[in-house]
Amino acid sequence: MPRAGLDAATVTEAAADLADEIGLARLSMSLVAERLGVKTPSLYKHVDGLASLTHRVAVLGATEVGDRLRDAVQGVSGGEALAAAAQALRLFVKEHPGRYAATTGARPAGPDDPLGPALGRTLTSLEAVLRGYGLAEADRIHALRMLRSVLHGFATLEAGDGFQIDTDVDASFLWLIDFVDLGLRARASS
Amino acid sequence: MPRAGLDAATVTEAAADLADEIGLARLSMSLVAERLGVKTPSLYKHVDGLASLTHRVAVLGATEVGDRLRDAVQGVSGGEALAAAAQALRLFVKEHPGRYAATTGARPAGPDDPLGPALGRTLTSLEAVLRGYGLAEADRIHALRMLRSVLHGFATLEAGDGFQIDTDVDASFLWLIDFVDLGLRARASS
DNA sequence: CGCCTTGGCTAATGGTGTTAGCTACAAGCT
DNA sequence: AGCTTGTAGCTAACACCATTAGCCAAGGCG
Numbered sequence: 001m002p003r004a005g006l007d008a009a010t011v012t013e014a015a016a017d018l019a020d021e022i023g024l025a026r027l028s029m030s031l032v033a034e035r036l037g038v039k040t041p042s043l044y045k046h047v048d049g050l051a052s053l054t055h056r057v058a059v060l061g062a063t064e065v066g067d068r069l070r071d072a073v074q075g076v077s078g079g080e081a082l083a084a085a086a087q088a089l090r091l092f093v094k095e096h097p098g099r100y101a102a103t104t105g106a107r108p109a110g111p112d113d114p115l116g117p118a119l120g121r122t123l124t125s126l127e128a129v130l131r132g133y134g135l136a137e138a139d140r141i142h143a144l145r146m147l148r149s150v151l152h153g154f155a156t157l158e159a160g161d162g163f164q165i166d167t168d169v170d171a172s173f174l175w176l177i178d179f180v181d182l183g184l185r186a187r188a189s190s
Numbered sequence: 191m192p193r194a195g196l197d198a199a200t201v202t203e204a205a206a207d208l209a210d211e212i213g214l215a216r217l218s219m220s221l222v223a224e225r226l227g228v229k230t231p232s233l234y235k236h237v238d239g240l241a242s243l244t245h246r247v248a249v250l251g252a253t254e255v256g257d258r259l260r261d262a263v264q265g266v267s268g269g270e271a272l273a274a275a276a277q278a279l280r281l282f283v284k285e286h287p288g289r290y291a292a293t294t295g296a297r298p299a300g301p302d303d304p305l306g307p308a309l310g311r312t313l314t315s316l317e318a319v320l321r322g323y324g325l326a327e328a329d330r331i332h333a334l335r336m337l338r339s340v341l342h343g344f345a346t347l348e349a350g351d352g353f354q355i356d357t358d359v360d361a362s363f364l365w366l367i368d369f370v371d372l373g374l375r376a377r378a379s380s
Numbered sequence: 381c382g383c384c385t386t387g388g389c390t391a392a393t394g395g396t397g398t399t400a401g402c403t404a405c406a407a408g409c410t
Numbered sequence: 411a412g413c414t415t416g417t418a419g420c421t422a423a424c425a426c427c428a429t430t431a432g433c434c435a436a437g438g439c440g
Contacts (some may be wrong), residue, residue: 003436025215029428039265041429042388050428107351108403141357142365147342148352149366150336153343161297162338165333176339183373193418219397231398232419240397323403 004038008046011036013054019057019098020032022038024105027054027098031033058106059115068092073125077132079181085129086151086177100159104152123148133184143184150180194228198236201226202246209247214295217244217288242309244301248296249305251289258282263315269371275319276341276367280372283345290349294342298318323374333374340370 014035019027029050033040068122072088073081094098106118123144131144154176156162163169206265207218219240223230229318237243262278283290298306313334320333344366346352353359 006387026428030426038387039389040427041390041431044429045387083303096370102344104350139365143369145353145359145362146340146366146369148373149343149347150340151343152347153236153339153341154335156294156346157332157342160294162294163335169335172332172335175329176336179333179336179373179377183369185249185370186376187369196418218395222394228418229420230396231400231421234398259411 004042006036006038006042006046008056011043011046012053012060015053016057016060016096016099016102019102020096021098022097024054024098024101025059027057029053031082032117037078037100048121054102055106055109055115057099061096061103062115062118064096064099065092066118066125069122070126073128079177079185081129081132082155082181082184083177085125086173089151090155090158090173093159097159100155130184134185134188136187139187143187147180150176194226194227194232196228196232196236198246200237201233202243202250205243206247206250206286206289206292209292210286211288214244214288214291216245216278217247219243223333245296245299245305247289247293250307251286251293252305252308252312254286254289255279255282255293256308256315259312259315263318269323269367269375271322271375272371273367276363276370279341280345280348280363283349285351290345294346320374323375324376324378329377333377337370340366 011032018035022031027050028087029043033043033055036043043053047056062167063117068088068091069085072084074171076084103119104120106115108119126147127140130140130147132142133142154173158169163172205217205222208221212221213351217240219233220230222243223233227269228235235245240321250269258278258281258373259275262274266274293309296305298309315339316334317330320330324332325333349357353362
């Protein structure tokens, strides 16, 4: 029996891909093992169990989403940055619904949990977007939460087939970005 | 062995309550049976299995959310209606996270699935809210999707402990409602 | 070349969801 | 009332899953 040469990262990535394909809820140790050409108990040499594996997928997803947002916001500002960040997040959720579900369903388990910083990177990029609007100090946190809410809400509704297909979802998303942009600009110097 | 006198509705309600308490993901046939003082296989006399039971919980949740929104919007209009609907939805999600998760995770399985109409009632109430703003015909669908997105996003993020606790979440929600209200009013007659 | 860490295995356990088939309850008829 | 009958809830059984214990050989390192 030749060795498969697995480690925690490979197992996590296989699990993440599988979750994207079949949905996080249907993720199972046996399916991950099957995909890796290995018997189920072998996974426990690299990963602590299904709950722990799901947590690792969450960290992976948070990191990747953070990367995407950082890249999207890089070099642009204002409404352009808002649109870029929004589209990047939406695209990620569409491409990786399983990772995103794991990410949003997980909470940091302690002060040294890598999930905390990973999630923080997303917030950092969104804060950078908002910085371009010159909001009052007191509005910042509320605007950030509003921004997270719209983007998260739209992306998850779309990923869950929550919108009827007959009207263009892309157009709605552009409209939404414009709506938020206008609202933020109105609050710019008030 | 005296009979327990169950039916599909009682089983569904017990499942919904359980889902609210322990989370939809942890809902199981055995726990529902235990709560009803019955052995697990007995449930199959009333319900088709866990998937079907979850779907019933989704229909129940959609119906209840529809009721809450209808009541909230009743007799008010404009910004008042928006605020009432928003708070009603947010409160429902906080009180019944399991039902809401089932509702948002389910799709109608066919043309005669009661989930379709049940979900439609929520949309009807939100459309009524928007009607108070006198939007252009073309903006209606986009505004509706925006509204669903913010409310759904905020509620699910809050339910998932997605917001840091140190800043007031209630204040952020009021800020969000005001943000949406201002944006919609700006588009009123344009 | 041989040690020894360790990755993957088989076997076994406890917990799920689900089906089949029995039994006795309770409603309905005469 | 008593008898019949549909059926609610039961036990037994099976398949599948996550998880643990213990074995055994692969392959890096001396």
